[in-house]
Amino acid sequence: MSQDHKKTFVMKFGGSSLGGSKEILQSVSIVKKYSGQSKLIVVCSAMGDTTDRLLKAIDHAKKGDLEKARKTISDIRASIEKAIDQTVEDSGLGQQCTEWAKERFGEIDRVLLGISLLRDLSPRSLDYFLSFGEKLSTSIVTAALSSAGLRTRYLTGGEAGIVTDETFGSAEPVLKVTNEKLKASLLPLIDDSVIPVVTGYIAETLEGHEVITLGRGGSDYTATLIAAAIDADEVLLWTDVDGIMSADPRIIHNARILEQISYLEAMEMSAFGAKAMQPRALEPAARKGIPVRIKNTFNPEVPGTLILSTDDAANGVKTGVKAVGSLTNVGVVNISGTSIVGSPGTAVKIFEILKEHGVGILMMSQSVSENNVSLVIRRNELPKIVRALKKDLLMEDPEVSGSSKNASSRENNTKFSKVDYEDDVSIVAVLGRGMIGTPGIAGRVFSTVAKQGINIRMIAQGSSEINISFVIKDKDRNRAVSALHEEFVEKPLEDKPVLVNKA
Numbered sequence: 328m329s330q331d332h333k334k335t336f337v338m339k340f341g342g343s344s345l346g347g348s349k350e351i352l353q354s355v356s357i358v359k360k361y362s363g364q365s366k367l368i369v370v371c372s373a374m375g376d377t378t379d380r381l382l383k384a385i386d387h388a389k390k391g392d393l394e395k396a397r398k399t400i401s402d403i404r405a406s407i408e409k410a411i412d413q414t415v416e417d418s419g420l421g422q423q424c425t426e427w428a429k430e431r432f433g434e435i436d437r438v439l440l441g442i443s444l445l446r447d448l449s450p451r452s453l454d455y456f457l458s459f460g461e462k463l464s465t466s467i468v469t470a471a472l473s474s475a476g477l478r479t480r481y482l483t484g485g486e487a488g489i490v491t492d493e494t495f496g497s498a499e500p501v502l503k504v505t506n507e508k509l510k511a512s513l514l515p516l517i518d519d520s521v522i523p524v525v526t527g528y529i530a531e532t533l534e535g536h537e538v539i540t541l542g543r544g545g546s547d548y549t550a551t552l553i554a555a556a557i558d559a560d561e562v563l564l565w566t567d568v569d570g571i572m573s574a575d576p577r578i579i580h581n582a583r584i585l586e587q588i589s590y591l592e593a594m595e596m597s598a599f600g601a602k603a604m605q606p607r608a609l610e611p612a613a614r615k616g617i618p619v620r621i622k623n624t625f626n627p628e629v630p631g632t633l634i635l636s637t638d639d640a641a642n643g644v645k646t647g648v649k650a651v652g653s654l655t656n657v658g659v660v661n662i663s664g665t666s667i668v669g670s671p672g673t674a675v676k677i678f679e680i681l682k683e684h685g686v687g688i689l690m691m692s693q694s695v696s697e698n699n700v701s702l703v704i705r706r707n708e709l710p711k712i713v714r715a716l717k718k719d720l721l722m723e724d725p726e727v728s729g730s731s732k733n734a735s736s737r738e739n740n741t742k743f744s745k746v747d748y749e750d751d752v753s754i755v756a757v758l759g760r761g762m763i764g765t766p767g768i769a770g771r772v773f774s775t776v777a778k779q780g781i782n783i784r785m786i787a788q789g790s791s792e793i794n795i796s797f798v799i800k801d802k803d804r805n806r807a808v809s810a811l812h813e814e815f816v817e818k819p820l821e822d823k824p825v826l827v828n829k830a
């Protein structure tokens with residue numbers, strides 16, 4: 328078969344697939360296996376939890392504790408050196424890689440020193456610092472692949488062609504330029520049987536050519552951006568589970584692998600923590616209709632989960648409830664007053680305050696009779712937003728004592744009378760295309776939860792007919808997820824015993 332008939336795959340290896348030497352060697356063997364029959368582009372995350380560890384080092388440095396910061400980095404360095412030693416067989420390549428890593432650790436140390444002196448750090452410097460996780464892992468994988476006899480080329484996301492706006496911490500690619508650049512840099516390489524090995528997560532600003540990141544979990548996005556630009560046949564996201572499951576396997580031990588789901592369902596699921604994937608990571612693939620497959624690096628024979636367009640995903644697959652997701656680390660803000668509901672100007676005021684503070688709404692509901700609007704936001708954003716709402720809506724003193732969760736109300740000349748909040752709640756969602764159109768599902772959801780004696784504080788249904796979400800206390804989360812998983816996912820297989828293990 329001529330080369331041009333080969334399929335093109337973009338393969339991304341997540342942190343768990345590059346956790347240590349053993350995992351890297353397993354990932355290398357997968358690339359080697361596919362490289363014979365296909366054109367490949369490899370995208371790497373940082374090794375294991377390197378990004379979290381880098382953040383920890385930064386935290387110590389910001390507090391002025393350079394010693395602790397350096398200790399955290401020296402632990403990372405030890406893992407890196409060990410990985411080079413054990414995965415790059417060719418001693419020349421190993422030596423080169425070690426030298427290169429040494430220079431990177433020099434740069435890391437200079438940043439740490441600066442931060443510990445300034446006790447401050449800009450989003451720009453943070454992105455620069457975090458980029459080392461992917462640079463180091465990718466250089467190891469490149470050397471290990473070369474050492475295994477493959478022709479490779481190391482490229483940072485920026486060198487590959489991903490250029491973005493200046494939103495440090497969560498950059499948005501400038502698509503037209505990015506697509507052109509990616510094609511120009513990658514196509515000649517794969518046509519020449521060279522495997523580009525690209526750092527996930529990091530890119531470059533269009534204007535200043537500065538290092539920037541695509542946000543946590545951004546390597547999936549790197550892979551789909553590349554796939555869409557070069558019209559790849561498929562994206563393979565290699566991870567440590569057999570696919571996307573019907574619930575978080577850490578809560579439901581007998582969760583099922585979903586064989587096929589649509590892009591929209593997968594986006595919705597990733598918003599609820601499934602496979603810690605960025606919801607926007609699927610957009611480029613969805614736009615071009617490129618299938619995305621989630622595969623287990625440590626169990627590569629299993630087909631995994633195939634994510635594709637709604638029409639294709641419907642083929643032979645049941646609609647209705649497919650999965651149960653949940654989101655903790657959230658909080659509810661309740662705003663009450665006269666004429667809030669039905670008065671557009673009043674609601675706009677609330678949104679403006681949120682926008683001013685850069686706070687996104689995860690879920691929202693309103694009650695006409697009680698003239699109340701409830702918003703779910705990320706928990707760490709609660710204090711600042713409650714303070715701002717009280718100040719701007721109730722004309723209160725901005726002091727919100729950390730411990731007081733109680734209603735703060737008083738007579739004033741605004742339409743608002745009360746702002747209160749709960750910080751010990753979770754969102755639970757049942758997900759699946761077409762389920763809201765199926766009569767009776769919402770009723771079954773709420774009666775299942777009620778049977779557990781769990782009190783539902785707030786409900787929202789997406790107009791996309793893809794999820795029903797509700798808010799409950801944190802302590803009830805696992806019980807609600809288990810009960811719903813049993814009712815909707817496990818029940819259809821009555822012959823199998825139900826083994827719900829509560830975490």
Ligand code: ADP
Binds near residue numbers: 343576604
């Ligand atoms: P990677 O390191 O490959 O990027 P992630 O840690 O980002 O992997 O995502 C994989 C993890 O997502 C799994 O190990 C699993 O614990 C978690 N997870 C949460 N919910 C789900 C789900 N519904 N299906 C599959 N995995 C899930």
Ligand code: ASP
Binds near residue numbers: 544545
């Ligand atoms: N290493 C980055 C993170 O941990 C990006 C990724 O893994 O996708 O968020």
Ligand code: MG
Binds near residue numbers: 342602
């Ligand atoms: Mg990830």
